[in-house]
Amino acid sequence: MATKNSYIHLSSINVVVIVVVVISCVNVSQLCYAQDVPIVKGLSWSFYDKSCPDAESIIRKQLKNVFKDDIGQAAGLLRLHFHDCFVQGCDGSVLLDGSASGPSEQGAPPNLSLRARAFEIIDDLQARIQKKCGQVVSCSDITALAARDSVFLSGGPDYPVPLGRRDGLTFATREVTLANLPPSTSNASAILAALATKNLDATDTVALSGGHTIGLSHCASFGNRLYPTQDPVMDQTFAKNLKAICPTNTTNATTVLDIRSPNVFDNKYYVNLMNRQGLFTSDQDLYSYSKTKNIVIDFAVNQTLFFEKFFVAMTKMGQLSVLTGSQGEIRANCSVRNSDNKAYLASVVDEDAERFEEL
Ligand code: HEM
Numbered sequence: 001m002a003t004k005n006s007y008i009h010l011s012s013i014n015v016v017v018i019v020v021v022v023i024s025c026v027n028v029s030q031l032c033y034a035q036d037v038p039i040v041k042g043l044s045w046s047f048y049d050k051s052c053p054d055a056e057s058i059i060r061k062q063l064k065n066v067f068k069d070d071i072g073q074a075a076g077l078l079r080l081h082f083h084d085c086f087v088q089g090c091d092g093s094v095l096l097d098g099s100a101s102g103p104s105e106q107g108a109p110p111n112l113s114l115r116a117r118a119f120e121i122i123d124d125l126q127a128r129i130q131k132k133c134g135q136v137v138s139c140s141d142i143t144a145l146a147a148r149d150s151v152f153l154s155g156g157p158d159y160p161v162p163l164g165r166r167d168g169l170t171f172a173t174r175e176v177t178l179a180n181l182p183p184s185t186s187n188a189s190a191i192l193a194a195l196a197t198k199n200l201d202a203t204d205t206v207a208l209s210g211g212h213t214i215g216l217s218h219c220a221s222f223g224n225r226l227y228p229t230q231d232p233v234m235d236q237t238f239a240k241n242l243k244a245i246c247p248t249n250t251t252n253a254t255t256v257l258d259i260r261s262p263n264v265f266d267n268k269y270y271v272n273l274m275n276r277q278g279l280f281t282s283d284q285d286l287y288s289y290s291k292t293k294n295i296v297i298d299f300a301v302n303q304t305l306f307f308e309k310f311f312v313a314m315t316k317m318g319q320l321s322v323l324t325g326s327q328g329e330i331r332a333n334c335s336v337r338n339s340d341n342k343a344y345l346a347s348v349v350d351e352d353a354e355r356f357e358e359l
Pocket of ligand 1 (some may be wrong): 185217218221
């Protein structure tokens, strides 16, 4: 696990921007991150060291069990963190069920294909941590750590995650959700523009798209490349096989995102792009577009470089508009804000009554 001991120790992080320079590797499964990564005020590498030192090991141990049965769940958890962070920041808002204020983010079109099991896994992790430490670790931090462990346990890099996110009190509307998650039919120029609004540059964009080295897609997400006419960029055999899986672009079937190594977090996604076997327009166009083509090639020939840049980009993404300090709350149940949580409110009233009796 990427404990802080594996990296430069940072205990008093309270400035707006600090610079982490990692100077050594502890073992071969960890990278030497010779990178500068800015950390936002309020997050730190040692946030739960005193209040819940076992949080990270509880998550890793449980996810190892989950993935032993079904490694596919790793992809669902990685995507969940991305969908959390891009819409209203990494505040766990995607986890919230709908409420009187309207339908939740989960009901917006890009989130309909998030795995139901991913939400259950986060709830289960939160219950395990809460049992051990009480209500101190946020659902948004658990989601970020689960994404990191999904990458690592699928064969990718192990990397530290700055912690201290708080959970949001609101969720975004359907319109806001749609506006923040670009569709897979976008070309590279549109994807770059969408990610630039979140201060993610071309290298970040190509690295994050490498998340498509694991997981599945439904026909509807790439049907535009097969019907009514086939995208001329697509490899012929690849297209033929996809048409067999998806006889129409509304067929409710799935296929793997990375044909070379569908369950392994590696750099084969970029090799696919160079062979015109990228699944989405938003993937394949990264190799056609002049501003991103060379980055694709660099990652295809150098997996270590991809892992380094992925860590940097994930660390940036994982800090988008985070709530810290006294903002938001620590949810007692990841799918319900505390003010809507009857069981939680009843327990707070009981505790208050006990304290009153003691006086
Ligand atoms: C850059 C823009 C992105 C677009 C347009 C995009 C689009 C999509 C789409 C359409 C799917 C398939 C949904 C379905 O049909 O079931 C998908 C799956 C997935 N995406 Fe992305 N994505 C993007 C970025 C990312 C990022 C940044 C990550 C993580 C770092 C990521 C990780 C995943 C994973 C792991 C899956 C598979 C999920 C599963 O198997 O349940 N994506 N993406």
